[in-house]
Amino acid sequence: MHRKGDSSFSFHLAPSSQPLFSGKKSTSWLAVSKTTAFCGNTAPLYPWTSWAAGKVSFIFMYGNSQSAACLLHCVTPQLRKAWLWLFPAPAVLAEVKCVLFNEEYMNCTWGSRETLKANYSLYYWYRNTSNKVECKHYWQDQDIRVGCHFNQDEIIQFQPFHVLLKASMGGSTLEISKRMELQDLVKPDAPVNLTIHNMSNNQLQLTWATTYPKAKCLEHAVKYKSNKDTDWMEISVNGDVFSLPSVDYKKFYTFYVRSKVNKYCGRTQLWSEWSAPVVWGSNSTSKGTVHWFWIQTVLISIASCLILLALVILLVRMERVWVILMPRIPNPSKNFDELFITHNGNFQEWAGVPKDVVESFKPNYSENICYVSELPPKDSYEPLWESSNPPPSVMPSASPAPGEHSPYKNSYGRV
Amino acid sequence: MSASMLSYILFSCLLLSVQAEHYCGGREIIRYTKRLLVDSSLSCPCRQTAGSSCSCLPIPEPGHELPCFVEGTKHMLKTNMSSKLVLERLYQTFQVQLDRNLCESLPRGDQCQYKTKGTVSEFLNTILTTYQAMNK
Numbered sequence: 001m002h003r004k005g006d007s008s009f010s011f012h013l014a015p016s017s018q019p020l021f022s023g024k025k026s027t028s029w030l031a032v033s034k035t036t037a038f039c040g041n042t043a044p045l046y047p048w049t050s051w052a053a054g055k056v057s058f059i060f061m062y063g064n065s066q067s068a069a070c071l072l073h074c075v076t077p078q079l080r081k082a083w084l085w086l087f088p089a090p091a092v093l094a095e096v097k098c099v100l101f102n103e104e105y106m107n108c109t110w111g112s113r114e115t116l117k118a119n120y121s122l123y124y125w126y127r128n129t130s131n132k133v134e135c136k137h138y139w140q141d142q143d144i145r146v147g148c149h150f151n152q153d154e155i156i157q158f159q160p161f162h163v164l165l166k167a168s169m170g171g172s173t174l175e176i177s178k179r180m181e182l183q184d185l186v187k188p189d190a191p192v193n194l195t196i197h198n199m200s201n202n203q204l205q206l207t208w209a210t211t212y213p214k215a216k217c218l219e220h221a222v223k224y225k226s227n228k229d230t231d232w233m234e235i236s237v238n239g240d241v242f243s244l245p246s247v248d249y250k251k252f253y254t255f256y257v258r259s260k261v262n263k264y265c266g267r268t269q270l271w272s273e274w275s276a277p278v279v280w281g282s283n284s285t286s287k288g289t290v291h292w293f294w295i296q297t298v299l300i301s302i303a304s305c306l307i308l309l310a311l312v313i314l315l316v317r318m319e320r321v322w323v324i325l326m327p328r329i330p331n332p333s334k335n336f337d338e339l340f341i342t343h344n345g346n347f348q349e350w351a352g353v354p355k356d357v358v359e360s361f362k363p364n365y366s367e368n369i370c371y372v373s374e375l376p377p378k379d380s381y382e383p384l385w386e387s388s389n390p391p392p393s394v395m396p397s398a399s400p401a402p403g404e405h406s407p408y409k410n411s412y413g414r415v
Numbered sequence: 416m417s418a419s420m421l422s423y424i425l426f427s428c429l430l431l432s433v434q435a436e437h438y439c440g441g442r443e444i445i446r447y448t449k450r451l452l453v454d455s456s457l458s459c460p461c462r463q464t465a466g467s468s469c470s471c472l473p474i475p476e477p478g479h480e481l482p483c484f485v486e487g488t489k490h491m492l493k494t495n496m497s498s499k500l501v502l503e504r505l506y507q508t509f510q511v512q513l514d515r516n517l518c519e520s521l522p523r524g525d526q527c528q529y530k531t532k533g534t535v536s537e538f539l540n541t542i543l544t545t546y547q548a549m550n551k
Contacts, residue, residue, distance in 0.1 A: 157548070157551070158544060158547070158548035158551075181544065183544075183547065183548070183551070214551060217550070217551055263445060263449060264441065264442050264445050264547065264550045265547055265550050265551045266547055266551075267543070267547075
């Protein structure tokens with residue numbers, strides 16, 4: 001980017017043999033060409049160099065940690081001056097930033113002494129006001145103006161606010177202008193007087209106050225956690241009351257609140273700082289609680305093991321206890337050992353039945369079985385059996401075979 | 416109807432009519448405008464260009480906001496932009512405020528006067544700023 005200086009002539013740089021670049025603050029420099037010029041942040045702060053054509057320049061470096069710009073100021077032997085920006089300077093210079101603190105005052109800043117070294121002047125005006133007013137209260141960082149302070153009566157919201165920053169050095173002046181809406185740059189003060197109220201049903205209620213003049217224009221955020229939690233919980237709140245539905249009385253809670261202008265009064269994204277904390281709950285040392293918990297656990301475990309061991313020993317050593325706890329299944333065979341071993345299965349003998357009673361059951365007589373059969377009629381009918389089948393015998397038979405004592409066995413008799 | 420009841424009713428009507436003059440619906444308008452800002456295309460660079468594919472809307476001069484808001488939202492409705500329901504609601508609100516002289520806080524010029532025409536985003540932000548100022 002080339003610009004004309006105060007004189008009627010202009011100069012330009014030879015095409016760079018190396019690419020122009022910007023780097024970190026401590027190493028910021030650019031090389032136009034190795035033989036032409038250089039611009040850096042090395043001591044001394046204003047390095048001198050010689051042009052190949054013999055023109056002398058002194059070079060100033062502007063910028064911050066992100067980028068750098070160089071101003072080449074050329075003075076001919078005839079004392080004709082010209083200057084040249086190697087970077088588009090307005091894009092390099094630190095941007096003017098303004099913050100309206102609690103609608104009480106405003107600070108606009110544009111850099112720091114480390115990054116800039118020039119004579120700055122700030123002018124401002126509202127909407128179509130033609131007269132520009134210069135800043136009345138500059139912030140200074142040693143000998144460099146780095147910001148401007150505005151009182152409340154110098155601030156008008158909802159009107160376009162214009163600033164013009166002039167950076168002058170060595171007779172040349174650079175101008176940067178910017179348009180802002182101050183209602184979008186409001187940063188409220190942190191809430192104050194945080195108070196916790198104990199409600200019924202294990203509920204906590206947190207209230208606070210604000211020094212911001214228009215409380216209805218604020219939205220809030222509450223951040224809290226207990227001593228047992230690892231992460232913070234952040235909740236948005238529209239009013240100025242926050243309720244925590246259920247709390248543990250054994251825990252220790254910490255609360256913070258911050259505020260921001262809501263969408264009904266502006267478009268700011270600036271939150272206030274977090275308020276001073278307020279705490280609630282049991283502040284017993286968590287370490288002591290943990291120790292007592294572990295002691296209880298260990299004691300109970302050891303006691304249980306000892307009791308179990310005692311029971312096992314009792315069971316093994318004292319059979320009476322074992323028998324009580326584990327009764328044997330009764331075995332009735334012992335009661336019948338005498339029957340099978342001594343009396344050889346003779347139940348009457350084992351039962352002690354007298355011998356004469358046993359004998360009395362034995363029969364002392366014998367009876368022959370008399371078989372009775374019916375004689376067939378002489379002429380009425382044919383014999384019931386064929387001639388091939390011999391009639392049954394009417395003679396009494398011999399003594400029956402053993403086991404056949406029944407007289408009713410299949411015989412015919414006279415009716 | 417007793418005299419006390421009648422006086423109570425008359426007083427309530429008077430109170431309501433006084434309140435109606437101050438009804439600006441700022442919060443409702445801000446909500447709708449923010450919704451449109453999210454929906455609308457923000458990259459419409461039209462500055463006093465005729466026949467552009469995107470709308471060019473009036474950025475009102477101080478004191479002539481309401482007529483320009485009516486005109487602007489009406490134009491947006493004609494061009495079939497997105498969120499037609501919200502636009503219709505906004506247009507009706509502005510029209511009613513203009514016709515019935517509601518919202519004393521808002522200056523009511525007769526006609527829309529503007530120096531420049533801006534994009535949809537610029538127009539909506541003007542609405543937003545105007546009603547945020549009234550809310551504050």
